[in-house]
Structure formats: C-alpha cells, structure tokens
Amino acid sequence: MENTPGQRHLVMGNEAISRGILEAGVQVAAAYPGTPSSEIIEVLSQVAARRHMYTEWSVNEKVALEVAAAASFAGLRAVAVMKQVGMNVAADFLLHVALRGIRGGLVLISCEDPGGLSSTNEGESRPYAKMMEFPLLEPGDFQEAKDMTRWAFDLSERLGSIVMVRSVTRLSHASGNVTFGQLPEDRPTADFNFNGAMLDPDTGPMINLPGPVTIIHRRQQEKMARAAALFETSPFNRYDGPERPELLVITASACQLYCREAIEILGLEQRVGLLKLGTTWPLPIQLLQRHLALCRRILVVEEVLPFLEENLQAFAARAAARIGIKQFFGKNDGALPSTGELNPDLVMAALSRILDIAPMGRDDAYRRRAEAIFAKGAPPRELTFCPGCPHRASFWGIHNALAMDNRRGFVSGDIGCYSLAALPCGFESLKTLHAMGSGLGMASGFGKLSPFGFDQPVIAVCGDSTFYHAVMPALVNAIHNDANVTLVVLDNSGTAMTGFQAHPGLAVNALGETVPTVEIPDLCRAMGAKVRVCDPFDLPVTQNTLLEMLDDPQGVNVLVLRQICALSPEKKGKKRYDMAVDPQICRADDCGCNRFCTRIFRCPGLGYDPQKGTARIDEVICAGCGVCADICPSGAIERKQRS
Template sequence: MHKLLTDSPGQKMLLLGNEAIARGAIEAGVAFASTYPGTPSSEISLSLFQMSKESDLYFEYSTNEKVALEVAAAAANAGVRAMCMMKHVGLNVAADVLMTLAYLGCKGGMVILTADDPFMFSSQNEQDNRYYAKLSGLPLVEPSSVEEAKEMMPYAFDLSEKLGEPVLFRTTTRINHSNAVVRLGNLRERKCKGDFVKNPFAYVCVPAVSRKLHVRLLENMDSAREEAEKSPFNLQKGEGKWGIICNGVSYNYAADGVKDLGTEDKVRILRLGFSHPLPEKMIRDFLGNCEKVLIIEEGEPVLEEAVKAIAQEAGLMLPIRGKTPELFSRLYEFDPAMVRKGIATCFGIPYAAPAVPDLSDLPEIPQRPPTLCAGCSHRATYYAVKKAAEGKDTIYPSDIGCYTLGFLPPLSMADFVICMGASAGTACGFSKVTDKKVVAFIGDSTFFHSGIAGLINAVFNQHNFTLVILDNGTTAMTGHQPHPGVDMTKLNMEGYGRISIEAVVRAIGVEHVTVIRPFRVGKSIEAVKEALDFEGVSVIISQEICSLYAKSLKEHKGRPFRVNPGKCKNHRNCIDDLACPAFYLQNERVMIDPELCWGCAVCAQICPENAIVPVKK
C-alpha cells in the first residue's frame, strides 16, 4: 500500500513537503485531481498518481494547466472534491479559466495549488502568485511549514465548500522541497460521483449572467474576510511594541530571528496563513498595539502595501517598513541570517553577522552546470541540425525542457526562450522580420501543451521556418510523467489513448514532414538539410527515447564504446562537438567512461579516424 494511504491517525512520518500536501488532500477526501507537471510541484501529483492506481481517487495528467483547471472545475461543480496543482507559471496558462471560475464558484470543495519558486531554482521567472488572489478575488492560504501544509489542506477544502469558491493554495520551493516529521490525521471518505444540475443563469458566463456573478463574488469576498478574521492560520505570537507581520517561510526566519536576538519580550508577530482577503480588523488591532512594524515577505510587497493602506484608513501614523534597500529585497529567496539582520536593523537591536571566513584566496572552482545526459537524443539532434545548417545564418528559438540545456557551449543551440510553447510562435516573428534561417526546437510534451497553436498559426500565415520536435517519449525534465503521445502500455497502464505527433502535424497542413532517428547521424543530417531548404513551414520529428526513461523501463540495450588508442589522432571532435559527459581526458588523451557511456554510437559516427569502437563483450 502507498505510504500516504496509511490509515493510522497519530502516526509520525518523515515526509517531503509535496508528500505532506498530497496526504493532506487525501485526509480531506479529495476524489479528483488534475495537473500538468512542473517543478517544484511535481511530487504532489506523482504521489496522487501513484495512489490513484490503488484507490478510487481519480487522477490525470492533463495536456496543459488550462485544461487541467477546466477538468477539475467541472468535477468540483458536479459536487466532487477536486484539486488542481501546477507550478507558478502554470497558473498563467490557466489564468483565463481562473478569472471567470471565480465568478462561477464551485459546489464541491476545490483547491488550486500554485507552487512559486523564489530564486528560480528551476523556473524562468519568480513571479509572486499572491497577486492572482487579488486579481481573481479568490481566497488564498499559504503554509509556513511542511506540517502546516498538510493541516491546511483539509481546512482549504472545507473553506472552499463553505464559501462556494475555489481556494488558492500557495507554496514556495522551500515548502515543497523540505522534509519534516508529520503526524497523520484521519482519512475522510472520498465521494467520487457527483451530479450537475442545470442552471444557466448561474453557470453560463454571458455578460448578463456575469454581471450578477461579479456581485456574488464580491459578497463572497466579504464572507471570506470574516473567515480570515477568525482563521486559526492567522496567528499571533509574543508581546511588545515592535511588530512583525509575515507569511509563508518568512515566518520561520522571523520566529528564529527574534529568538536568536533575545527579543522575544519586545516583538510580537502576526503570521498570516489566510492572506487573501486580509483580516483587516485583526491587522488594525495589531497595528494599534505597535510603535513600529516590519513586514517580512519574500517576493513582492503584497502585504506591505495592504498593511500601509489599512493603517492609513485607520489614521495610524506608526512607521511600517518592508521592501527598502537597507532591509528587504524583492529579489530571490530569504534566509535566516538575512531576516535576523533585517529585524535588528529595523528595530535598532545590536547584532553581529555570522563570521564567514575570507574566501578571496580560493582558486577558481570549475562550474558544474547540469548537462544533457550521456545517450541523450537531444545532443544527437542538435548535432545533426548544426551540421545541416553549416554556412547558414540561423536563429534558434527554443522551449522549456531538458533540451533548453543545449543553450550552453559547445552545443549553443538555443537563442530565445520565454515560456512553454513559445518556440513555434516566436519562430513566426523571427522568420517574418529577418532574413535568417529560423529553426525552432520543442519537446514532445511541450508541443502538446501549447506548441500546436503556434504551428497552426505558422501554416495559416504562411511563415517560413523549420520546427524540430524532440520526441523522447516522455515529459523528461520533471521526472518522466506521461503526455498525450506516450505509450501507456509501457507503464503497464490501460485505458489510455495515444496521439501521434506526426498525424497531428500532417493534419495541420505542414507540407514537409520528416521523421528522423537522431542516432543515425548521416541520414539525420541529410533529412534536416532538405527540411531547411524547403520554403515554408517544415517539421522534423526526432524520435528517440529519453535515456533515463529507457533505463527506468529497463529498455536499455546499448553496449558501451571505447577509444582505440592506436587509431585515435586526438582531433577531439567527439569532445568538442558533442560534449557528452561520458568523455574525459587522461594524459591529454580522450577516454570514455564505460559506466556512463550509453552506446548511442553518435561519437563513433563522427570520429574522422573511426577510432571509437564498441567495448568487446
């Protein structure tokens, strides 16, 4: 049995934040869950996916976040408890649904989880999704710890049902990817079947209906504010004339900082876990007890601006500090010492910074950027395109996935990356206004997510570029989740369709479509050359399974290669052009690590001396 289905209330378990969140949802009786994978949220859906195989919980990997939210919104409006989770930028994709779903509300409890990523450990931006609560008018809860993340989940579902509105649940990477000891709670029964009762004047958002629903939303916000005033997740700690208002993980650093500075008798803390709509009365009362207040929040000054507005309305003149150059930045994530220093500076408390040794005499330590794996098909495809485009002036728009790593030298095969699916769309613009050859790259999962619309646009508007679809048979970057093109029988799972990328591309009307096997180097280069010479939109589908995925499926059969020292003349094309991590230099000679070599044989095909040969069995 899956450990998160354990039915023994009170038992202690060491859980990853994302596992604790999944457990919280199960304790809340969630019956329906949908997602598009994205770090740092991925292990929540992985846990629910695993549990759905051995219970009546319904779980699906949807095509993208917008679809995932639509799927869950319908389930919730049929009275079933539903959850939809995604990374912060995923909510941009789903925002169209979110904004009007707020008007419509829900019947069964619905939680929409957004996993923000301050410092961008694995994201293209560090947007603060608390603004989505303000923008949509939906209630927002945000835990400070792993334990609280679990506790807050049943609360969020109950709150959603009580208000008839979806609840936004915001985490940050340091919640998702922290571990702590969690005490299991009771499991609530899942109600998996619902019913939808027609009521077009409540559910069909035409202008006349929406005008009424907006009124309803504002009334719901008032009710939500009352809930926030009495929420156990809006808590106060300590006594004194100095006040700290904080949220999320900042609370941990603030609480530790106040203790470390020995100022527990001087500082009172208001931690807001239910932070939209804000409990205005609670905040007013808190401010009334303080002479000076410091707002500690990662990201944007969301609380700071709101608290200042509340103070102004109440005629309170006390200083309220937050994002200033000498205190806190809007950039990146906070840490305990930074917050301790901020508290000391704000309130004039003597403070000695931790003594970091002088590291100015350290030698340069070689960087260790993540690289494409040994046996990664993307490397082979990039090589083929690079060779085929030799002599041409090119622009390479790319997309979000492992293949983005190809932007680093020596591959240098990504020039412009914004967001999921943008390679196809941006290729349209580049090809129209420049005279360069535009070759765009997109992964299979990203193609389904949002690349298809860009390709349709290209065919309709008669743009001129080549789209290379890197089809490695899985959503590799986030941990090998399925997508609509995946063969689910490989995972021993039945009851799934399978969409052919080639059929989709042909149906869109692309005239020049070629499927290549990138490990066949010569043939691939020829095929790409033809595609590049085609006037109009051409598509290359490069098919080869992700090497890590093949390993997990036990499908890997390749034999490692070695360098024959008698034949090698040390041209080093292999290392210089491919940069495969299986290569290393020993006494200035190229060697291949047989433990890492995948046996893709790409290097063997480009060696001018044919010096790379299979290891004898």
C-alpha cells in the same frame, strides 16, 4: 500515504499536500507537471485506484483546471495543481470560475519558485487572488501544508468559491514531520444539476453571460467578505512575541521559518513580535488592526513581490486614525532584497539594521580563507545534458546543419531540458527562449519577416509534452499564415524534465491505464506540415534531413527526432554499447582535431588524459549511447555492442 491516522511521518511538503487532498476526500485531481509541483499528482496517482479517485495529467494547466471544475460542478471535491507559470495559462478560465462560483470544493494549488531554482522566472501568482477575487492560503510549514490543504476544501464549499493554496520550493521540495489525520470513507456520486433558475448558484446552469455580470460579481465580493470574516479567527494566523514589541514582523509561507530562526539566533524573543499569516487574501482586517496598533515599526517578510507589504500599507493608511502612523520595512525600502529567495541570514541582517544591533558575523578569517580556497579548488559546474542524452545529439545535428547552411540561422527555443541548449552543452543554439510554446510562435513571426529583408532561416524546437501543451496552436498559425519555418520536435517519450509523466503521445495515463495515443507526426501531417521522423543518434541522416528542410523555400517542415530519454525507467542504467578509446589511433593535440570530442562535443562521459595524451571514457559516467563514435574524425572511439 493511505492510512496510519494519528501517526507522524517524515514527508515532503508536496506529499503533505497530497495527504491533505486525500483527507479532504477529493475525487478528481488534474495537473500539468512542473517543478516544484509534480510530486502531488504522482503520489495521488499511486493510491488513486484504492481511494476511488481519478487523477489526470492534463494537456496543460487551463485544461487541468477545467477538468477539476467539471467535477466540482458535478458536486465532487476536486483539485488542480500547477507551478507558477501554469497559473498564467489557467488564468483565463480562472477568472470565470472565480466569478461564477463552484459546487463541490474546488482548490487550485500553485507551487512557486522564488529565486527560479528550477524555472526560467520567479514570477508569482498571489496577485491573482486579489485581481480575480478568490481566497488565498499560504502554509507556513509541513503540518500546515497538509492541514491547510484539507481545510481549503471546507472553505471552498462554505463560500462557494475556488480557493488557492500557494506553496514554494522550500516547502514543496523540503521535508518535515507531519501527523496524519483520518481519511474519509463516504464517496458522493457525481451529478450536474442545471435545471434551476439561470443565476441559482446550486441548481442553475454554470454560465457567465454579459448582462448579469455585476450581479454575479457582487455575490463574489460578498463571498470575499465572508472569507475575511472567517480568517479573523483562523488558527493558521498566529502571533508570538511580547505584548508591546519594538518591531512587529509580519510574514507568511516558508519565510515564517526564516523569521523564527532569525529571531531565535539573535535572541530577540522579548523585543520582536512575529505575526505569521496563513490566510493572506483577503486580509483579516480586525486581526491586523489589533496587531498593528501594538507597535510603530513593521517589517514585512515575504517572497517575492511586496504583495502583503503593499496591501498592509494601504490598510494602515486607511486605518491611520485608529492605529497611528506606521513605519514599514520590507522590499520597498530595501530592508530586504526585492528579488530572489530569502533565508534566515537575510532576515537576520534586516533585523540587525532596523534594531541597530551588531550583526551575527561569521568567523571573518575563516570566511575569507574558505572563499580563497573555493576560488581555486571548486571549478564552476555549468549545467549540461546528461550522458547519453538524445538532446546532445539532436543539437549537434541542428548546430551543424545551421553552420553548413551558412545564412546566420538560429533556433527559437522552448521550455524543457532542451532549454539548456542556450548553453555550451547545446552548442549555444537557442537564441530565443520564453514561455511554453513560444519557440514556434516566435518562429512563425520570424518566418513572415522576409518582406522586410529578413533572410535568416529559423528552426523552432519543442519537446513532445510541450508540443501538446502549447505548440499546436502555433503550428496551426505558422501553416495557415504560410510562414517558412522548420519545427524540430525533440520526442524523448515522456515529460522528462519533471519525471516522465505521461502525455497524449503515450499509450498510458497517470493511473497506469492503457489509453489511445495522439501521434505527433500524424497531427502535423493532418495540419498540413511536411513531416519526417529520424533517430537523432543517427547523426548523418538527421543532419541531411535538416539541411533539406532548411533549403525548402516554402511552408512548414516538421522533423520529429525520436529517442528515449537516457534517464527514463526503460533505459536508465542500461548501456547499449561499451565505449573505448583506441590509444593507437587517438592522438589528441597531435591529431589536428583539437581534442574535438571533449572540446566541442563535450559529453560528460568523455575526458582527456593529459599523461597519456589521449581522450578517455569515464566508465562511471558514460551511458553507452555510442554517439561519440560518430563524431571522432579519426574513428578512435569504438563502440562494442553489449550482450
């Protein structure tokens, strides 16, 4: 990642973005991890020391953007990275930094997830660029992911504005060939200049105050006008196609690859024009006017909301006297689905319908036969906790405690691997699941409903990283407002879902340096909660502790369930126990347990052997955690300590 300018490498979209950041000479990079964005900071962290760079896993996305902005105010180039949901966390600060402006180049990278492949939503953040008035770039392939990221810092400094680069899963987590550029060697020093006049953009304090708001806002709009003018000639906006196409396709981001392939497969190169935009806000008006004038029919292909489509429609209406009346196809008329990811087939279908040509069908007999075979031959794979996952044991304890308590108690869920506890693998324990930190926020609300007849106990769960990100304010709220709730912190020693990034509970940071820890139990006690710490693999203690907490009629109890993630580098591939089923004891269906281990506990390392009529351990899959030995009512599962 560090050298070889001029050479071509097969890299992930996120690695290409990291290379662009390095080529821009960025010195501070901060982020909160989230799929599909996490690799960007990981790659930078590996080379940070040698590139004289500071990288940070910040406590959340708003703080990450503030950390990056501080470096910008001190004259350095800086970047903040997040996924689409993090944009909402950062949005409050973003509004203000967009308004006031920046000094060193400041870029916000948002990696978004159309279709929600690894997210609980498919929200997008392009509308922020319009709403908060800052420039938006969308790379259309891997080379552009690098080149555009690098250019974004030049643009930011030229305008004095934060710039957003938006990627999507199909770029960030896809790979392609990229030719690397030069890495800069000069290293500016950091200095925050604040002695100039109040509103001086280069020497004054960086302050937003009531009063001069409209003056600063007008400046911001002038920056946007300059950005639009620059975008008119940007090489990231390209047209391919005939001089007078029958249909003009306007697209951006990964969708441009789907459009190109669809046009090629259908052989429409002479009929359809493709205008691929890389600068998607503010719109380059002259360029659009030239291309819209060529053709009456326009298809807009984008993910997910009709952002370009509606802004192009508004522009076409304003320009109708010059360019004529246009007919738009896209999300609003149903030419393309309004939800989910797009792909070459969906674009082909839209092109076929609009141009009234025969769709490219698959071999129909083959497709029908393949579907029939699939229906009987490929049982669905519902998501589950990994073998040896502490969450399976934790939710086993929570599920049993709530069942024994018998007051229709439930779990208010949060964001992480443990979100899967809404599914059978977590015994369908979660009954609410929304944003980061919402589990305890919701529980705090439920815990105040007793005057209205509410008598169900509520357990909120959160992960260790989530605790720092957004649960702490909810905990203060619950304690201060005397809500009667139990918080279970599922502490698996890292941000496990996204790849074990460090968080404030660990004595190490993104750069691998030793740093002070902020301990969750200490924090909770200091706030006034009643705190216990257990190993979730100790099922009886966990369950009894939870029952005591549920019985407590007053205040906030916190149970920290501490056990390292089974996939963590410390643990992965290291079995603690060799597990075996004693066929003399296990009688499966004859036992009366109703195959308890596989039917109810459902660890993927367990199986049922119908020939022998006993449970069995799948030695390839079993992680050797030993928990299932405690759940077998007959004691038929044995654990043997490994030497």
